[in-house]
Amino acid sequence: MSARHRIAALAAAVGLGAVLAIAGTGAASAHDALESTDPASGATVSSLSAVTLTFSGDPLGADGATVVQVIGPDKRYYETACPDLNGPAVASPVALGPAGDYEVLWRVVSSDGHPISGSYAFTYAPTGSATAAAGSATPLCGPAAASPPTDVANDPNMQTDSSTLWIGLGIGAVVLIGVGVGAWALARGRKG
């Protein structure tokens, strides 16, 4: 087998690996994506009665699957009821407390059945004599253990779990190496 054949075999292996990697990426992107939030990420509001998240698909409304937690600068929880799922929109009523930065932690079950979650922050700057709500030491809905995923905080575009992508890329890489080594061994064997 000539060097040219060996290069061709290697090119085929690279192509196959790329196809598998892209297939993995495709599976990950089948999740619903968070399209918009109200208030928007990084926005400053002077009053707020609800946090609304709108997704690219309709999340599944299984029991306890939908969680929205609104955490104040004092680390207390300011959602006042469990979130309401209405088509692609998930809304949670809130009564905000002290002025400052609030973090919204959310989790829904994507329409493809996979749980997705994320967080983002907004700022509360009440005007006049707004009454600060007392909030709650524990979330009204969902697990108290839900801790902020700090690496994706403040970025609504980073809400999908990337494990499927990495698994796809990993499989692609392993197959690529395997096929490459096989092609090389075959080429060597034929030569000998």
Ligand SMILES: [Cu+2]
């Ligand atoms: Cu999915």
